[in-house]
Amino acid sequence: MLESTFMTLMKLIIPLYIAAFVIYAVRAFKGPSIPDVILAVDCMSFDIAAFMAILAVYFKSTFLVSGAITLTLWAYLLDIYVAKHLARGEVGA
Amino acid sequence: MSEILFYIGAVMIIIGGICDLFGAIGLLRFPNFYVRLHAATVGTIGGAVVPLFGVALLALGADFLPHRYAIAGASFITGIIVLLAAPAGATALAYAAHKVKLVEWKPKVDHLAEVRGND
Numbered sequence: 001m002l003e004s005t006f007m008t009l010m011k012l013i014i015p016l017y018i019a020a021f022v023i024y025a026v027r028a029f030k031g032p033s034i035p036d037v038i039l040a041v042d043c044m045s046f047d048i049a050a051f052m053a054i055l056a057v058y059f060k061s062t063f064l065v066s067g068a069i070t071l072t073l074w075a076y077l078l079d080i081y082v083a084k085h086l087a088r089g090e091v092g093a
Numbered sequence: 094m095s096e097i098l099f100y101i102g103a104v105m106i107i108i109g110g111i112c113d114l115f116g117a118i119g120l121l122r123f124p125n126f127y128v129r130l131h132a133a134t135v136g137t138i139g140g141a142v143v144p145l146f147g148v149a150l151l152a153l154g155a156d157f158l159p160h161r162y163a164i165a166g167a168s169f170i171t172g173i174i175v176l177l178a179a180p181a182g183a184t185a186l187a188y189a190a191h192k193v194k195l196v197e198w199k200p201k202v203d204h205l206a207e208v209r210g211n212d
Contacts, residue, residue, distance in 0.1 A: 013107065050145050062160045073174065
């Protein structure tokens with residue numbers, strides 16, 4: 001009974017997330033400066049991580065959530081490295 | 094008890110989807126990088142942290158999942174990581190963009206410049 005409720009919830013949720021991904025991708029391709037592109041890619045990565053956690057419940061698989069943790073940490077690393085490259089002109093350790 | 098946790102998680106996932114869509118529309122439509130940071134905050138905190146906590150509650154309440162405690166704990170940890178990492182990354186980007194003057198910025202009202210001009 002709960003499983004059929006969750007399948008109905010997924011039919012409601014998937015179009016919202018797909019529309020958000022498409023709009024983020026439009027901003028990432030169109031962005032006039034470098035920080036806009038990095039900000040759009042950042043938001044898209046965090047939202048893909050949340051969507052992977054929802055898909056882990058949908059497919060009943062645990063391994064998708066470990067991919068979500070790695071994707072989150074990678075997006076934070078991208079932010080910090082690009083900001084340091086813009087501010088200092090180098091990507092030091 | 095498990096039905097209550099399941100429905101609270103479902104409501105949090107729906108709120109996260111709506112916040113995600115609104116943040117995306119704001120990121121597309123706002124005119125300036127510093128204004129777009131606000132929409133990005135709506136898209137990350139409201140659109141990623143809230144549904145991750147919702148997935149944690151929903152997986153705790155779902156009886157049909159085989160490894161529900163593993164999924165709940167891992168999504169809760171992912172939510173805490175996003176809650177800590179997203180504001181730090183956005184602040185670093187704003188600092189870099191302001192320091193190098195990459196973004197064109199035309200304020201309508203600048204009280205600090207008026208005060209400094211009168212001194």
